[in-house]
Amino acid sequence: MRVGEQDKSSKAALSGSPFGREEGESLLEARGLTKRFGDILANDQVNLRINKGEIHALLGENGAGKSTLVKMFYGSLDPDGGEILWRGKPVRISSPGEARALGIGMVFQHFSLFEALTVVENIALALPNPGNMKLLAQRISDVSADYGLPLNPQDVVADLPVGIRQRIEIVRCLLQEPDLIIMDEPTSVLTPQEADRLFLTLQRLASEGCAVLYISHRLEEVKRICHHATILRHGKVVSECDPSVETPSSLARMMVGSEVMVVSQGALSLKRGDVRLRLKNLSSPALTPFATALANIGLEVHAGEVVAIAGVAGNGQSELFDVISGEVPVNPDMLEIDGQAAGKRDINWRRKQNAAFVPEERLGHGAVPGMKLTGNIVLTRHATRDGLISKGFLSRTRSSTLEKKVKTNYDVRMSHDDPEARSLSGGNLQKFVVGRELDRNPGILVVNQPTWGVDAGASALIRQALIDLARSGSAVLVISQDLDEIFEIADRIAVISRGQLSAPENAQTMTREKVGLLMAGGAEAKAEAL
Amino acid sequence: MRIELIKRKEHSQLMAMLSPILAVGLTLVAAAILFVLSGTDPLLGLFKFFIEPLLDVWSLQEVVVKATPLVLIACGLSVCYLSNNWNIGAEGQFVAGALCGSALPILYPEFETAATLPLMLLFGVIGGALWALIPAILKTRFNTNEILTSLMLVYVANLLLDYLVRGPWRDPDGYNFPESRMFSDAATLPGIGDGRMSIAAPITLAVVVILALVLSRTIKGFEIRVMGESPRAGAFAGFSRKGLTLFSFALAGGLAGLAGTMEVSGSLNQLLPTISPGYGFTAIIVAFLGRLNPIAILVAGFVLALSYIGGEAVQASMGVSDKIANVIQGLLLFFVLGCDTFINYRLRVVTSRSSGEKAGA
Structure with missing residues (x-):
């Protein structure tokens, strides 16, 4: 009930804010803020103004300088030039502690929680003066319930889903009664329903006068809840707008600076062929206390189609990927590749059957960080018929040829020839890691998070390549947390939740609401009913 | 003012080359200070320690004799360290190899054929490898820490050697000295x-x-190299982590065992209660000073061998304790590891906010 009222009042605030913005009371202001890393100007004369009680969106592609700017506000980076004004007075924020003392809180994209500890213990660790644990637990219950994000202080973090873990971070932030909360991609780990709940909380906060600096790639939600938006491109502010009167595509245009290529389903229409990858009653125990066990997973991926698995992070996606790639063996019959039992076969046997895999983590899993790209070519292609190895010896000319081919065909940009993998930007490394496998023209391709942290241009390129590969007769399985991506490329959609997979459904008949319910546990109910 | 370490985007080729040279330079400075503290002329001390042994054919040969086991052991260790297996027990593998290699001439002194020596070397390699496989198997089966287990096995091997030369393998014609019989030709x-x-x-x-x-x-x-830097990526490439742990330990143990057998057969000609002046431990320094690269290890082996000869030289001619050799070896490892930081990081001195801007620009 109370939440509903808050919602109404914040709607009122929303409709009032776009007008008379200059008159609004300024809370945080950046004037000519500049930050340089080596030769790169990460922030170039950035001006930004956040008013009290405003949900302010910070938009930009990866590498546009959003994180750098936010880190300067939160005291983890020193600006090289310009100034920050807090309530109209110049301040120097030299540490996150000082930022918190001023009243700036931050909820990070990657949580820093101790999984083996309880909610209240985790929060106590982050507070300067936690005081009595019982009182703190009480405060946590009260504050979290009050803001519509209920938490049980005694729960152990390891048992909690990602959405709840995020609540811990938010409540931890709220306990310090901030005037400005910075949120970095808060909805990337939430189901649509969980995100709706978060929006209510944000609107409630705004109505109480707390400002929110909201970083997101999801333009629909920015349009929905944000009062004002500042758009960064290549470290500069390129425009400001009221997102409620824009469209997602106009916002995207401002971010990218040009029209974003539209992914097409291809000239060839979907022609479903034989089953190339089959999972049958696939179960696998959790290998570590914090891993997810896979239970009775069944899925068939046919030649010619793209099947996508949606789900909130940490519900068994990476465990499923490891089983399909062969890094974790299962019973032979649980997994078939082109009709052959393959559950116990190693990853290179599967590669020789023309399967290819792209893991979620680019650095450290898909590529060796300190190794040059020519070496990273060898990483996944030494066992296949690429001529990289003869009599145990590596062919440097061959790996260099392949590296150049991937580089040109998939537009991998690098500062000099054959750099170490870790020096590439996330998007460019992803193009390399995906391109390395696509270059083989695999019959089966399994990709986990194909465009995680990749800018719009590169994402479109990768997604188009996945569709084109499927239409040429390959079976493509995409595991993704990005619903926009899934609806853009998938022919059929299944949802993974706590290690169980829902029955795949045609993308045309699937709705976001259905996916959301399945993500929140409906998949398990269905699997159990079967 | 504060000093910051900034991570480099890629590792610096230049620093990878310079780091060992810089470390040797810093070690020379530290050694000079040590000589001053022990009341001797630092320049003369450095000369006697590092230069004089190179001017004489006899001591040059001694440098080669000492460098040989160091280089051989360090080569094996480099494979362990490159693949992230921390074998600290080469000293024990050296002794275990020497014991296995010596079993033939001690237990069967009459067996004198052309096959004797090759068989000894083979036994030495196998003995060292088996000794090294103990911590490797413990690591792969039970997840034990190989640093501890391999190190502790050094003492086991040393005590075994001590027992054998005082007990069953003592020379029957040796007037009760704790030595084995001399090897045949x-x-x-x-x-x-x-x-x-x-x-x-x-x-x-x-x-x-x-x-x-x-x-x-x-x-x-x-x-x-892949498994050393990124085991997860190694698994993705289809490599077996356990297999490589076993392989690298067996290789390092085998080479240490070979070195042990060659030392006993080539230099000592019998087993003694102590057959190594700490070659297995010094080889760790050699491996790191040599950037875990076999060719550079060859050079590093000579530098460390020189420190043994130099230590004897300053004790004989200047009355400085030859323990100074150990101190200098330790300093060298310390400086090498310290200087290696700059391969992946660069230094930035921040004096104030304004100079921070300049440094950043």
Whole structure:
């Protein structure tokens, strides 16, 4: 009930804010803020103004300088030039502690929680003066319930889903009664329903006068809840707008600076062929206390189609990927590749059957960080018929040829020839890691998070390549947390939740609401009913 | 003012080259200070320690004799360290190899054929490898810490040697001295020249060349480097982590065992209660000073061998304790590891906010 009222009042605030913005009371202001890393100007004369009680969106592609700017506000980076004004007075924020003392809180994209500890213990660790644990637990219950994000202080973090873990971070932030909360991609780990709940909380906060600096790639939600938006491109502010009167595509245009290529389903229409990858009653125990066990997973991926698995992070996606790639063996019959039992076969046997895999983590899993790209070519292609190895010896000319081919065909940009993998930007490394496998023209391709942290241009390129590969007769399985991506490329959609997979459904008949319910546990109910 | 370490985007080739040279330079400075503290002329001390041994044919040969086991052991250790297996027990593998290699001439002194020496070397390799496989199997089966287990096995091996030379393997004609019988000619490595040099040196050289080729040009070398830097990516490439742990320990143990057998057969000609002046431990320094690269390890082996000879020299001529050799070896490792930081990081001195801007720009 109370939440509903808050919602109404914040709607009122929303409709009032776009007008008379200059008159609004300024809370945080950046004037000519500049930050340089080596030769790169990460922030170039950035001006930004956040008013009290405003949900302010910070938009930009990866590498546009959003994180750098936010880190300067939160005291983890020193600006090289310009100034920050807090309530109209110049301040120097030299540490996150000082930022918190001023009243700036931050909820990070990657949580820093101790999984083996309880909610209240985790929060106590982050507070300067936690005081009595019982009182703190009480405060946590009260504050979290009050803001519509209920938490049980005694729960152990390891048992909690990602959405709840995020609540811990938010409540931890709220306990310090901030005037400005910075949120970095808060909805990337939430189901649509969980995100709706978060929006209510944000609107409630705004109505109480707390400002929110909201970083997101999801333009629909920015349009929905944000009062004002500042758009960064290549470290500069390129425009400001009221997102409620824009469209997602106009916002995207401002971010990218040009029209974003539209992914097409291809000239060839979907022609479903034989089953190339089959999972049958696939179960696998959790290998570590914090891993997810896979239970009775069944899925068939046919030649010619793209099947996508949606789900909130940490519900068994990476465990499923490891089983399909062969890094974790299962019973032979649980997994078939082109009709052959393959559950116990190693990853290179599967590669020789023309399967290819792209893991979620680019650095450290898909590529060796300190190794040059020519070496990273060898990483996944030494066992296949690429001529990289003869009599145990590596062919440097061959790996260099392949590296150049991937580089040109998939537009991998690098500062000099054959750099170490870790020096590439996330998007460019992803193009390399995906391109390395696509270059083989695999019959089966399994990709986990194909465009995680990749800018719009590169994402479109990768997604188009996945569709084109499927239409040429390959079976493509995409595991993704990005619903926009899934609806853009998938022919059929299944949802993974706590290690169980829902029955795949045609993308045309699937709705976001259905996916959301399945993500929140409906998949398990269905699997159990079967 | 504060000093910051900034991570480099890629590792610096220049610093990778300069770091060992810088470390040797810093060690020289520290050694000079040590000589001053012990009341001697630092320049004379440095000269006697580092230069004089190189001016004399006899001591040059001694440097080669000492460098041989160091280089051989360090080559094996480099494979362990490259693949992230922390084998600290080469000293024990050296002794275990020497014991196995010596079993033949001690237990069957009459067995004198052309096959005697090759068999001894083979037994030495197998003995060292088996000894090294103990911590490797413990690590792969039970997840024990190989640093502790391999180190503790050094003391076990040393005590076993001590027991054998005082007990069952004592020379029956040796007037109760704790020594084994002298090896027959068939069990002695052929010498080179008139000093103590033997064919151990060329054998070591061959190992260095082969290992350098394997590491830089073959898929096995690739596997070793990948697993060392990123085991997860290694698994993705289809390499077995456990398999490589066993392989690298067996290789390092085998080479240490070979070094032990060649030392006993080529230099000592019998088993004594102590057969190594800490070669297995010093080789760790050699491996790191040599950037875990076989060719550079060859150079580093000579530098460390020199420190043994130099230590004896300053004790004989200046009355400085030869323990100074150990101190200088330790300093060298310390400086090498310290300087290696700059391969992946660069230094930035921040004096104030404004100068921070300049440094950033």
